Amino acid sequence: MLDQTLDPIWARRYAVTATAPPGWRRPYTRILGLGDLAVLLVVLGIVRAARFGLASEARADAPFSPSYDVLGVAMAIVWWLTLNAFRTRSPRVIGHGTEEYLRVIRATWAAFALMAVLAVALKIDTSRLYLAAAFPLGLMSLLVWRKVARMQLHRHRAAGRALSNVLVIGDRESACRIAASLAGIPQSGYRVTGVWVPDDAGIEEPVTERGIAVLDRNHTLQEMLWLTGANAVMVTDTEHLGPDGLRELAWGLEGTGIELMLSPNVVNVDGSRLHLHEISGLPILHLDEPQYAGASRLAKTLFDRVGASLLILALSPALMACAALVKLTSEGPAFYVQDRIGRDGRPFRMIKFRSMRVGADAELAALVATEGKSIAELPKVVDDPRVTAVGRVMRRYSLDELPQLFNVLKGDMSLVGPRPQRHFEVERYDHVATRRLTVRPGMTGLWQVSGRSNLDFTEAIRLDVYYVENWSLTGDLIILWRTFRAVMASDGAY
Known part of the structure; x- marks a missing residue:
């Protein structure tokens, strides 16, 4: 807590002139x-x-x-x-x-x-x-x-326009973390332009970390708002101010048009799981349990089965055309079946249209070895020579994935969920990644619409775990829509 006795004119330290909201x-x-x-x-x-x-x-x-x-x-x-x-x-x-x-x-x-x-x-x-x-x-x-x-x-x-400048009050570590998060999502409309550590007197001169000005209690809030051009204030660690200091801060910003935000330091949690309650005058943030069970409810099952049935009927001409093209343009079967790991670690047979020549699996180890990699790294091979001409077109628009609708109809997969992975991939899971096995794997998922093959293994696992912990039927509909857009743009498809 900030010791008010260090500054006898407490109100002046938080005296802020009216500031216009962001011009956009x-x-x-x-x-x-x-x-x-x-x-x-x-x-x-x-x-x-x-x-x-x-x-x-x-x-x-x-x-x-x-x-x-x-x-x-x-x-x-x-x-x-x-x-x-x-x-x-x-x-x-x-x-x-x-x-x-x-x-x-x-x-x-x-x-x-x-x-x-x-x-x-x-x-x-x-x-x-x-x-x-x-x-x-x-x-x-x-x-x-x-x-x-x-x-x-x-x-x-x-393009760097229509953004609100944010002054972060807290320590350097949390501020840099928030700055990195906001920089990665410019759509949020916020960018960190300064950090104020109000109970730290150890910074004699302004310090710049990752392009952010870090200043201590020798500068007033009014000076910090002016220096950073802030339209919003975000408090990351309330202990730097204490309850009285936070109240005075809110009073000081009253009528200025400057937003005041509190960061609870909760990550990878959807806002629908957070609920604010008041207990004896104390605001308490209640966090709902992860939604693992929700992703297995009857509503999702019906949504998957009915949706798969309708899609199979609607796409039956495309399914037959793809099967015929694969069969007529290369030797081998039209379909490719591979063992994948499903819900609760149970294996199942996943169906795809064959997009590679027969025997392509046996060539994978040698192919990645020529690139100085190993299968354990789960590499994505660009311009894979094993892919057929028809297979390349099908992969670009994810047409090779359409037979998985029958997996959904059977109950091995869902329309939306974590992508089913292979045995050696699952063997790499830690206790966090294992949570993605609590639901049925999906034809599409959050990581597919967030970059597809362009994402590394760690980021893909993080997105999948976020999905199973924050599942909602509305979220599934949004992911399906984003999938259609990603497929049409062929983003990250190899």
Whole structure:
């Protein structure tokens, strides 16, 4: 705890002049708001034209039946105001994560319920087909618009614009860790520009570590905010301030427009597992148990089986075409079967379209040896000479993986989960990596949509363990969508 007796003018040390929020926020949120309203007006206009044509009149026999032009504008305004009420454009949720989209979905349901109540209360005669088409189409259009706006924001952030400068209060180690994490995810919108160690008097001159200015208690908070141009303050170790110092810090930042954030030093935990409670005036962060069991529930099983069945029916022409091409262009069977390790360490036979020449497995050791590597390093061979011409195209777009839908239908695999690995790979697992075996392996997973073959073994294991500990059905849907995008771009595919 910072000893207040060292500074008799405690309030002055935390005296901060009003600071404007980052310049990108107000224009971006204004564009989001105008875009939301424009999307709703266009969608409701299209639905009206499709349902009633270019002209529609109010029904004279209804107690209150306005024209659908008026009704559409009123619905758009109510919907838009509901998006405002649910804070869907809050700076804390825009630009990263799924909370922005979830708020848009919740606001849409609330708007639908509100309009239904108003229609009943005011006895407004409306077409059920009009409403049934307007809300799902409007929701989809809003989500697409938000995604497009976010992609544009991400491009600006990747170029070093639209970022908030962060002053970290804590020790150097935690600050550097946070700086590295934020630097690796520019989409988050934050960058660390300075570190203040308020109870350390051992830094006589400014120290720069990894491009970050580190200063001690001889500099006031006001000076640190000015030096770093900070729009946000993040406290990583509260013991450097103590409860009284943290309270004074919050008071000092009040009305300045500067965010105050606390880092609980919890890593690889999804926000949905964190819950803040108050016990006897103390804020307590409750951490839910890992979601291993959730990834094995009936809902996920049904999702896998039904999804695999529908995909097999929809992709049956592609499946037959790939099988025929493999069989006709190279000697050997159309399918390749390999032993993999599944849930709870049980082996199973994984099916793929054969993308290499027959006997390719026996050539692997010699091939990696010529590159100065060993099989134990789990190397990814670029421009592998064993791959056939057809196999190279199938691998680029992951078409060789399609037969694994039958593994999903059988129950050996899931649509989404950790990638099934081989015996010698599993032998390298430590107690952390072994946790990925608590769920069924998947056709795609978090590491595939985060870099595929470009990621090293350690990072792939970290992402897989994160997935099984923080599983959710919504997360599976997001990964499937990101998989489609990654496959189309052929990112990291060898």
